[in-house]
Amino acid sequence: MTNREIDQQLVARARQGDKNAFGLLVSKYQRKVQRLLSRLVRDPAEVEDLTQETFIKAYRALDSFRGDSAFYTWLYRIAINTAKNHLMASNRRPAVSATVHETEEGETWDELDTLSDSETPENLLLTQEIAQTVEEAIQSLPEELRIAITLRELEGLSYEEIAQVMGCPIGTVRSRIFRAREAIAHRLRPLLDTAPDRRW
Amino acid sequence: MMRDTKTTPEALSALIDGELDGADAAFWAERLASDPALSGRWAAYHLIGEALRGELATPMRDLRASILARIDAEAPALAVVPLPRRPAANEPRLRWMATAAAVAVVATAGWAVWQAPREAGGEALPLRQAAADAAPQVQEEASVDERFYWVAYGNAHGANGPGSLRYARVMAQTRGTH
């Protein structure tokens, strides 16, 4: 099942009234939507509101999602429209200009390298903490776990390709990646659970 | 109650990587939505991936709970719509086996096309009991091939599920290989 098919299955379940399935899509895409919106709107509080609004609009419009584009491109489109409407209503121009262009998958948004105000010192600190914890966790992993998770997350290799690179069965790759994730998640847990407002 | 708790999240990890297929993926994707321990891992695994790729520009509150709360407050939001069924033309055909495998099997003696005798004029044969090692009469057109085994297997006993489910299962496997 591809990532896209997983999303489609979650959308199908959400359409049937399963809110938890929609919650999984929120967990998966909220930071991507936040990143996108923070390029368009400076105020972090506004970014957060707009992120929520984007997902709520998406939920209401699930019936109109036809599945001919990927769920995230459809979601990004809603996010951009939400931001544009918000800026128009407050009579402001976008913080940066964003270009949307067509690709095979549908519309995508060209990310622009502009530092926005949402990267407040507090947020940056938490970012650094999370990044640092993940970095430390990955360094302390046994080598075969570290290589497996790196090839997967950074190089985007499939299990089969990783099995070829590492010279081991696919089942072993699957188990190594899982163990690596569990070890890193274990280290992150205190940070995620105790952070104020359960910040990520 | 979940199945083996040790292996459950491993399946989830593979699902996230797009490395779980068909029934397995459907099964775990279904479990995922109803099991908080699994959905927590789903969120954490995605976060880890983003952290490793340096995509954590704006860490904010986890919005899942407040978004779901707002959706709840807005109910009745969605009408329940049945899952769209894929058009039959795109439906993967259930076959006895992949074509290549089928060819290999047919090529081996004994798995040749099942040749059932028929009387001249194309009339249906009267029901016939097994005759030990009766020489087959050549029947050039319709083949019943490996479906014999599925039908013989499925009809003879209670395998393939109780009641109607059993016949449903056998029928799913009786599409010809041609």
Next chain:
Amino acid sequence: MPVARTLTVALCLAAVLAAASARAAEDLQRWVERALAPAAADYHGTVVLQIGDKMQTLRVTHLLADGKPLEWVEVLEGAPRETIRIGDEVRCFLPEDRVVLIDRAAGAAGLSYHPVGSVGRIESSYRLESLGMDRVAGREVFGVRFVPRDALRFGQDWWIDRESAVVLKRVVWEETPARALETQTFSDFHLGAATQTAVVRQKFSSRSEWRHVDLRGKSVGASETGWEFGALPSGFQLEGILQRRGPSGKTVTQWLIGDGLVTVSVFFEPWEGTETSEQVERFGATTVVRRQDPGALRTAMGEVPSATLQALLAAMTRKGGS
């Protein structure tokens, strides 16, 4: 005498708990027994099968006509393949080939079909667990999990309709790696008859212009087969032997071997080849192992791991040691 009183209370509590768990076990057994018994009600609905990455939808009608079960299953995608069972006889209609396959139904002619009271046998190979009440197809169901006691079999979950005891959802799963192999679910289910029995009877006798192929074998004794089984894998018993006319035109012998929950078939047919080879395939939960040996082609099929089928084939020897 506080100690004695405490002890009495503890004993009473233990007895109550033991009684409660015994009651719970009996409840589970009753649910399974109800599900195994032939359905006593008319029903109809749509069944969705998920087999590996394939999905298929079928319409199912079950009627009782003069005390005889009448079942009609139609495939809803592609060519309209159908199976109709009336009493002891099953007919499969295959429009692509214009063929009607005629076979004996399970439960007929001394063949086993989950006889009521076999729960004890199931429990020697599976541990029953309650999955509690849930909903399937909008109906209240009770879930029973069959956890295999060894690696010779797969696990199953049955979701049993509270009102009619029809199994509305069945999942076959394996423990390592933990995954569902096959799911059969009613997406809608209704009690009562939506079709008249006369209509089904008429369909049953239709298609007289198609080729009719009779699969109904005869029941034979072990001594007539030329083969014998050594020790069967734990929990499995020989349930019956049939001889039919097979794909090659030769007589095929079919052994039915079950553990109370699943039944495996082992087919033998004479073969002229001299090489030895083995092929293992999996279709959802059904494993097929084909073994060719000089003179013998054997096919084992069943909802069990391949190792179980291989053990069955290994336990089979030609009589007289040849």
